[in-house]
Amino acid sequence: MHNLLCVVLLAAGTSGHSDSWLSDDNELQFIEHLSSFNTRRSQLNFDQTYFSSLDNYQVEAVPATEAQYPWIARVVHSRTLDIPHMCTAACIEERIFITAARCIYSLKVHYTTLIYQHTRLPVRAFVLPSKGTKQAFDDIGFIVVEDVPHGHWATVKLYDETNRTDDGFNWFADRFGSAQSESHKVVGYATKGKQSIQAPDRLFELTEIPVVVHMDLCTILFTFDLMKGFHVPCYHSCTLEQFKTNSDDPDCKKYHGVEGGAVLNTKTNKLLGLATWGPYFPKLYLPVGFAVPNSANFFNDYVCARRIRDDDGEPGMSYQRLCVDDLT
Ligand SMILES: *[C@@H]1O[C@H](CO)[C@@H](O)[C@H](O)[C@H]1NC(C)=O
Numbered sequence: 001m002h003n004l005l006c007v008v009l010l011a012a013g014t015s016g017h018s019d020s021w022l023s024d025d026n027e028l029q030f031i032e033h034l035s036s037f038n039t040r041r042s043q044l045n046f047d048q049t050y051f052s053s054l055d056n057y058q059v060e061a062v063p064a065t066e067a068q069y070p071w072i073a074r075v076v077h078s079r080t081l082d083i084p085h086m087c088t089a090a091c092i093e094e095r096i097f098i099t100a101a102r103c104i105y106s107l108k109v110h111y112t113t114l115i116y117q118h119t120r121l122p123v124r125a126f127v128l129p130s131k132g133t134k135q136a137f138d139d140i141g142f143i144v145v146e147d148v149p150h151g152h153w154a155t156v157k158l159y160d161e162t163n164r165t166d167d168g169f170n171w172f173a174d175r176f177g178s179a180q181s182e183s184h185k186v187v188g189y190a191t192k193g194k195q196s197i198q199a200p201d202r203l204f205e206l207t208e209i210p211v212v213v214h215m216d217l218c219t220i221l222f223t224f225d226l227m228k229g230f231h232v233p234c235y236h237s238c239t240l241e242q243f244k245t246n247s248d249d250p251d252c253k254k255y256h257g258v259e260g261g262a263v264l265n266t267k268t269n270k271l272l273g274l275a276t277w278g279p280y281f282p283k284l285y286l287p288v289g290f291a292v293p294n295s296a297n298f299f300n301d302y303v304c305a306r307r308i309r310d311d312d313g314e315p316g317m318s319y320q321r322l323c324v325d326d327l328t
Contacts, residue, residue, distance in 0.1 A: 051137035061207035070154035088188035099260035101141035188261030
């Protein structure tokens, strides 16, 4: 039995410029959290945060099928092969998919295809947020695919309860800041365990785990030494309470962290968010951060994605003019 409230990861000598922010030589310390934690912030402070990429792996997740999630898709950086696998995406409307923006920043449109309902879909365009967030931790990217013959476009409905009312995630703290009876799960394409060799032919399988969505998860668990900026939406395989009372709880030893992983409300089957970031530390199962598709930025980009889809002109070239600021 441990009494842990606060994981302090001492990122000695790192300044957050690279993915090695949480490399193995950093020291890890657990300390008890001493005072009550105020999870509300009048202002976000990301001066000392680093939102590292997810490594697309799972621990103790259960297999899922495309029949259960017919709107799910795999993003691959090839026109003909199923590798290299890049991330998970979700179809939200005919020919429009969303994923973590950071997944597609480095891809070339013409090499990228989506594998959706066993069909390969060529990509017409990416829409990336014009006003990006730090390391794209809160950025959702759109993938508009070409109009290829396709049957039914299975889509997932978006979380539409609240739009953002502030820039500091207080709307999220208000909605997901107390104990909840509702449940969530995350689903996406993952390898089993973290692969130390990033071979392109790693096997990615559709898997899911139940998760807890709460404002305090990253706010409290990622209180790094001098780094207190993780007041952002996160999920984890167990509650803070379980973690505090018994960190050996099997629920706390599951993990699912894939770029674009779909966070679903199991009651409504609506998409609450897309997994975007999370630190890795050996033998620790840490929360994963996600982006909620309810920002003005998101809706603006959505309008843009629809215009690109509906455009009949020559492909390429003209798309920028379809997307100017404040389309909504
Ligand atoms: C959120 O904003 C979008 C776009 O402006 C709008 O269509 C939608 O109805 C809003 N939802 C809520 C719950 O206010």
